[in-house]
Each structure stands twice: as structure tokens, then as C-alpha cells.
Amino acid sequence: MTHPVRRIGFLLWPGTRPLTLALAEEALRVSQRVHPDVHYELLFLQAEPGAEAPLDGGWQLPGSPWAGQLEGLHKLLLVTDEPPGALSPALSAALKQAVRAGCVLGAVAAGVYPLAQLGLLDGYRAAVHWRWQDDFAERFPKVIATSHLFDWDRDRLTACGGLAVLDLLLAVLARDHGAELAGAVSEELVVERIREGSERQRIPLQNRLGSSHPKLTQAVLLMEANIEEPLTTDEIAQHVCVSRRQLERIFKQYLNRVPSQYYLELRLNKARQLLMQTSKSIIQIGLSCGFSSGPHFSSAYRNFFGATPREDRNQRRSASPFELTESVAERS
Incomplete structure (x- = not known):
């Protein structure tokens, strides 16, 4: 035709x-x-x-x-x-x-x-x-x-x-x-x-953080490089040469959250990206993002995104591969 x-x-x-x-x-x-x-x-x-x-x-x-x-x-x-x-x-x-x-x-x-x-x-x-x-x-x-x-x-x-x-x-x-x-x-x-x-x-790290604080940048880079085997807050503080209390104060001042909360959100966002872009199983994704078990991953994911990993994957995959807006889809 x-x-x-x-x-x-x-x-x-x-x-x-x-x-x-x-x-x-x-x-x-x-x-x-x-x-x-x-x-x-x-x-x-x-x-x-x-x-x-x-x-x-x-x-x-x-x-x-x-x-x-x-x-x-x-x-x-x-x-x-x-x-x-x-x-x-x-x-x-x-x-x-x-x-x-x-x-x-x-x-x-x-x-x-x-x-x-x-x-x-x-x-x-x-x-x-x-x-x-x-x-x-x-x-x-x-x-x-x-x-x-x-x-x-x-x-x-x-x-x-x-x-x-x-x-x-x-x-x-x-x-x-x-x-x-x-x-x-x-x-x-x-x-x-x-x-x-x-x-x-993909926004540069300094722009994403809204800060050029060197210790904060170092800490976030460490977190991004250690998704599968997360570091503890004490380990991160030791690597960037500050005390745990200092690190928590920096995160609270610039990001309004403690390091562990920011780290968790980072891992969950990475998990969501893998859910939408790969065919890996939910268990594999959870383990690759530092969660010790399927239930632990599912619970954390639901608390943050409002849906379980399986529900989120199914909902997104049932949509158009290009995710056109509803108004466009209605006119199709």
C-alpha cells in the first residue's frame, strides 16, 4: 500500500x-x-x-x-x-x-x-x-x-x-x-x-544535586558506583574523609534527606529502569540493585512508587512503546 x-x-x-x-x-x-x-x-x-x-x-x-x-x-x-x-x-x-x-x-x-x-x-x-x-x-x-x-x-x-x-x-x-x-x-x-x-x-551530577559541595558529590558518586553491593553510611563517610554525623548533616542541608534514604531512592530508580528496559526477572533485578530478597525489594518498591515491581512493569509494557499521551492515543 x-x-x-x-x-x-x-x-x-x-x-x-x-x-x-x-x-x-x-x-x-x-x-x-x-x-x-x-x-x-x-x-x-x-x-x-x-x-x-x-x-x-x-x-x-x-x-x-x-x-x-x-x-x-x-x-x-x-x-x-x-x-x-x-x-x-x-x-x-x-x-x-x-x-x-x-x-x-x-x-x-x-x-x-x-x-x-x-x-x-x-x-x-x-x-x-x-x-x-x-x-x-x-x-x-x-x-x-x-x-x-x-x-x-x-x-x-x-x-x-x-x-x-x-x-x-x-x-x-x-x-x-x-x-x-x-x-x-x-x-x-x-x-x-x-x-x-x-x-x-541525564542531568550532570552537580546540576542534579543543586550543589557543588565536594564531599556530597564524592558520596553520591560512590553510591552510584556501588548499587549491587551497597555501602553503609559509615563506609561512605570513611571513604570521603568525614564523620558519619558530618555526612548526614551535608545530605540533610543540600538534599533534605539522610544518606541511607537517598541511596535507597537511587537503587530503586535504577531497578525501575532495568524493569522497563530489560527482560531480567524481578528477583535478578532486585539482587542487582542491592536488595537481599524478593519480598524486601517488592516492599521497598511499592512504598516508593505505589505499585509492586510486577504491577509497574505490566502497566508500562501494556502502554504504547513510545508512550504517546492519552490525548494523542485517543485520536488514533
Whole structure:
């Protein structure tokens, strides 16, 4: 069966990285190679005049300058790796007209900024790169900023940037043509696994802790390196050269929890990741995350997540592999 041609536009600002576009373009090109009946037409447009000039390193934005209209597109993704300035009135009007015409709008990396400036993300979830989350949340309180890899909320698509653009495009392929095609593309690209949109960005340790306290950082790194055979609080304190009481005071001050509680949460989050991403048995996962028995693991897991490991795994696996939002699923 021949599928209709889908036109996807990429509106680009200076500062867009080559990798971002290469990943998006390659996913769509490969889909057409592995399934000849799939047709995507890609359109690259430069949002600002003069963007055709070579950037540092000789990289030049592809496509032609935006000519005043955004018509006939099924999806339009705004792409930039740094927050741009204010949009021109003409471009603002064109984007709003595209929405009225039924175009699905999206953004990659800092592309969320122009959409939010126009109010086109108000009331929507939007994946925002960890570097900008505080700034974005403060400037655009009507947007539900998340630390997800990507979000597909009704007629808005957002990816935090980096490799997450590939995850988003695989979700688009799955929605347009089924999970089998998305799986074939991921295999062709030697992608280890297809990541769900709701997976969290890997935020640098200092940013995650909200602190640069060296003893706290050392202690957390020790915990992360010793998941299967957890250290005691006394052992951790000895390794980082502080007393147990000092270590507890540091954790309480910066993380509002004692070291043992933080360590337990760390192990449980690792266990949940393994539950969703591997076929290991629940017993194997519990033991690999430092729990002495199945009942001990199940009890701790239920107390923290509100469901047993088995219940959580079954619920997540019964959902779409790309975890599209309920509103999207309802429209399928």
C-alpha cells in the first residue's frame, strides 16, 4: 500500500548544530529506504536573513531563507541550539496561521523558546533541556516544562535536543506507519534501544544535586558506583574523609534527606529502569540493585512508587512503546 506524502518542515536558526539535523533527516531517509511505500518530503527553511552565511567551522544551514509563508506542511519543527531573539511580526503571524491550518508544531532544543513566546505552548507539556529549565519555567509559567527526552502532547512535539531528536522522529514514524517501521529504522541505524519520551534527561551530577559541595558529590558518586553491593553510611563517610554525623548533616542541608534514604531512592530508580528496559526477572533485578530478597525489594518498591515491581512493569509494557499521551492515543 502506498502511503500519502507527508511534508515535514524544519525552521532553522543560526546556532543549529549539524548533528541535530543529520539525525532527523537520516531517520526519515532510512524509513523510505527500508519501506519504499513511505514518503516524506523534507523542507529546510532559514528563519533569519543572512543565515546562509557559513558559521564557525564552515557549517552552513541547509535550505533557503523563509519566504513569508508556511503552507502545506503536516508538521513543522523549530530547531535551534541556543534561545533566539524575538520573532519578526511576519514569522509570528505565519506560525499562528500554520496552527490554524492544522499543522502540527514542534520544537527541538531551544526551539521551544519561540513557540512559548507566541503562547503556542501554553497549557502543553514541553521537553526542555536541563540547561534552560529554570530560565524557561520562570519566563513561561503557562507551559508545563518537563525534563523528559521528548513530549508529544496533542498537536505539539518537543524534544530536549541532542540524540533525543532521533527518539522523537522514531515516535513520529511509529505514529504515522506503526512500531514495526520504527523498529526497522532503529535497527538500520544500529540504535541500541528505542527510548520512551517520558524517560528523564541525564542531568550532570552537580546540576542534579543543586550543589557543588565536594564531599556530597564524592558520596553520591560512590553510591552510584556501588548499587549491587551497597555501602553503609559509615563506609561512605570513611571513604570521603568525614564523620558519619558530618555526612548526614551535608545530605540533610543540600538534599533534605539522610544518606541511607537517598541511596535507597537511587537503587530503586535504577531497578525501575532495568524493569522497563530489560527482560531480567524481578528477583535478578532486585539482587542487582542491592536488595537481599524478593519480598524486601517488592516492599521497598511499592512504598516508593505505589505499585509492586510486577504491577509497574505490566502497566508500562501494556502502554504504547513510545508512550504517546492519552490525548494523542485517543485520536488514533
